[in-house]
Every structure is written in C-alpha cells, then in structure tokens.
Amino acid sequence: MEQSLNESIDLGTWIGRGQAFGVIANGCTAAQAECLRQINESGTYKQTGLSWDDFCQTYVGITRPRVDALIHNLEEFGRTFFDLSNIVPISPEAYRRVASTIKDQSIQIGAELVPIVPENAARIRRAIQQARSEAGKARHEARALNADVNLLMMQFENCFNRAYDLARDYHRTKSEYEALTMILEYVRGQAERLEETLEHSSNPLP
Numbered sequence: 001m002e003q004s005l006n007e008s009i010d011l012g013t014w015i016g017r018g019q020a021f022g023v024i025a026n027g028c029t030a031a032q033a034e035c036l037r038q039i040n041e042s043g044t045y046k047q048t049g050l051s052w053d054d055f056c057q058t059y060v061g062i063t064r065p066r067v068d069a070l071i072h073n074l075e076e077f078g079r080t081f082f083d084l085s086n087i088v089p090i091s092p093e094a095y096r097r098v099a100s101t102i103k104d105q106s107i108q109i110g111a112e113l114v115p116i117v118p119e120n121a122a123r124i125r126r127a128i129q130q131a132r133s134e135a136g137k138a139r140h141e142a143r144a145l146n147a148d149v150n151l152l153m154m155q156f157e158n159c160f161n162r163a164y165d166l167a168r169d170y171h172r173t174k175s176e177y178e179a180l181t182m183i184l185e186y187v188r189g190q191a192e193r194l195e196e197t198l199e200h201s202s203n204p205l206p
Contacts, residue, residue, distance in 0.1 A: 030079035083116045
C-alpha cells in the first residue's frame with residue numbers, strides 16, 4: 001500500500017515537473033524530456049492504468065514515437081539540442097552536422113563561442129540558416145556532378161556496346177576490323193591520359 005502510494009506521488013511529481021506537457025507539441029525543454037525519460041524508465045506511468053502509448057497520448061498530448069524520439073535525442077545529444085531547437089527548429093540530422101561547433105552550451109560562430117540562450121536567438125538563427133544554405137548549395141553541386149558522371153557513364157556504355165556488336169559481327173569487313181583495332185588503341189591511349197591527369201590533380205575532397 002505504502003509502495004503504491006509512493007509511486008503515485010512520484011508520478012504526480014514527475015507530471016508536475018513536466019510543466020504542462022501539452023506545450024511539447026510546440027517545443028520541448030530538456031527538463032521535460034528528462035521528466036519523460038524518468039517516467040518511462042521507472043514505469044510509474046503504469047499507475048494510471050494506461051499503456052505507454054496511451055499515457056503519451058493522454059498526458060503528454062503527442063504520440064509515443066514522438067515521445068520516444070525526444071527521449072532518444074536527450075540521451076544522444078543532451079540538453080543543448082533542446083536549447084538550440086527551441087531557438088531555431090533543427091532536426092537530429094542537422095544537429096549532427098553542426099555538433100562539432102557546439103561546446104559548453106555555446107555554438108561557434110566565426111571565431112566566437114556564442115551562448116545558446118534566447119538573447120542570442122537572432123544571431124544563432126542567421127548562423128544556422130547560413131550553414132543550411134551552404135550545405136544545400138554543396139548538395140546541389142554534388143547532385144549536378146553525379147548527374148554529369150552518370151550521363152558520361154551512359155555515353156561510354158552506349159559506345160562500348162556498339163563496339164562489342166561490331167566486334168562480334170562475323171560478317172564485318174577487313175576495313176571495319178582495322179577501324180575497331182584503331183579505336184581500341186585510341187581508347188587505351190585516352191585511358192592512360194586520364195589516369196595521369198587524375199594522379200597529378202589535387203586530392204579529392206572527403
């Protein structure tokens with residue numbers, strides 16, 4: 001009886017610490033995420049008679065997968081993820097890309113470490129937006145390069161398939177045979193030239 005009463009009190013305490021879970025849909029604090037993690041790990045939510053899925057929907061106001069994601073983000077990134085995401089919306093994937101610039105509850109902007117607090121919100125938003133713009137430009141350039149490479153591969157494949165067809169043609173003439181031999185020597189020479197160019201070019205970017 002006493003244990004059940006204590007567990008109910010603990011649950012009430014954690015729910016109280018949640019500071020109106022309904023606001024999580026618009027932004028979750030690290031304290032709220034920690035509260036949810038404690039309720040889940042301790043199993044005290046069972047005192048309500050609800051499953052974890054139903055508890056999340058009824059008391060937290062969002063689905064279990066969303067709550068589980070918040071807990072996972074807390075465990076992987078810590079408090080700073082929530083402080084930053086409440087200043088500028090940022091996904092876990094985007095956070096991982098900027099994680100190297102975050103130190104001691106601050107984000108590096110230029111040569112300066114800027115504390116992640118509401119007072120610096122405008123400056124942090126501009127920095128994140130610029131980083132996103134640069135990342136988007138890099139992705140666009142990478143896609144364009146991949147498209148060029150794919151097109152080049154298709155052109156090579158078409159040319160070689162045509163050459164294979166001619167090479168397998170038992171009715172080819174002597175002049176056609178000599179032409180294919182000349183093309184083969186040309187391809188070998190161009191392949192060597194391309195190899196030398198790659199060796200003397202700058203190292204590829206990571």
